[in-house]
Amino acid sequence: MNRAFAGQVSRREFLATAGSALAAMSCGGLGAGPNDGSSDGNQLTARPAVPSTIASAGTSQLWSEFPSAHLVVPANLDATAALPLVVALHGAGITASGPLQFLGPYAEASKFLLLVPDSRGATWDGITGGYGPDIATIDRALRLVFDRCRVDPSRITLEGFSDGASYALGVGLANGDLFNRIVAFSPGFITTTHFSGPRPTVFVSHGRQDPILSFANTESRIVPDLKAAGCQVEFHPYDGVHSTTADIASAGVEFMTRR
Numbered sequence: 123m124n125r126a127f128a129g130q131v132s133r134r135e136f137l138a139t140a141g142s143a144l145a146a147m148s149c150g151g152l153g154a155g156p157n158d159g160s161s162d163g164n165q166l167t168a169r170p171a172v173p174s175t176i177a178s179a180g181t182s183q184l185w186s187e188f189p190s191a192h193l194v195v196p197a198n199l200d201a202t203a204a205l206p207l208v209v210a211l212h213g214a215g216i217t218a219s220g221p222l223q224f225l226g227p228y229a230e231a232s233k234f235l236l237l238v239p240d241s242r243g244a245t246w247d248g249i250t251g252g253y254g255p256d257i258a259t260i261d262r263a264l265r266l267v268f269d270r271c272r273v274d275p276s277r278i279t280l281e282g283f284s285d286g287a288s289y290a291l292g293v294g295l296a297n298g299d300l301f302n303r304i305v306a307f308s309p310g311f312i313t314t315t316h317f318s319g320p321r322p323t324v325f326v327s328h329g330r331q332d333p334i335l336s337f338a339n340t341e342s343r344i345v346p347d348l349k350a351a352g353c354q355v356e357f358h359p360y361d362g363v364h365s366t367t368a369d370i371a372s373a374g375v376e377f378m379t380r381r
Contacts, residue, residue: 168264191263211286329362
């Protein structure tokens with residue numbers, strides 16, 4: 123069954139109605155928004171498997187050329203344990219260093235695998251009009267992680283902030299048989315028009331005073347559309363701007379790692 127998000131505002135529409143040069147600059151410029159076809163080209167092929175080797179603890183770059191991806195394996199693990207996996211997507215104008223600094227300490231403390239890819243451009247391809255190279259990067263990175271790590275298939279989360287959150291919603295909904303959880307910190311819209319398969323459980327947060335991406339749009343459009351599509355949604359509004367508070371970050375990590 124395919125579900126179209128007919129009520130979703132596109133990125134172009136959102137930034138036009140916001141009337142904010144700061145929003146356009148911070149979110150990587152105006153884009154065409156979601157496609158109109160029955161498949162958006164955002165399906166991933168990598169799936170959990172029995173690993174052929176076990177990665178060592180620490181942070182590693184999975185390949186040398188750009189865009190690359192980085193893997194955090196926490197220390198002092200039970201070698202037989204299957205761990206939660208969080209795939210973290212950075213915001214516009216940021217690199218993988220942002221999510222690594224933000225979630226790396228949580229990965230160590232809460233014992234989850236953290237995969238952080240880079241986008242090819244200033245933001246993710248689905249934000250600016252069409253999926254392609256960034257989906258290939260994420261798919262390649264996931265295949266390597268599944269070959270090197272024991273992953274708990276019931277706890278695979280796609281997480282993002284800002285443009286990364288918008289992209290996480292679109293890619294996560296298109297791959298509900300892989301990502302059973304999505305965490306969207308301060309999203310702008312959903313970068314897909316259709317999805318099929320299982321519905322992920324979704325954590326959405328947004329600061330009420332956000333001057334970059336509209337809190338009202340998240341509250342009145344994104345969250346209701348997710349619920350109408352059959353997703354269980356945890357919505358966490360808070361007093362704040364375009365950032366993630368410590369309390370919201372902790373709530374998001376608890377959501378990612380709970381059984």
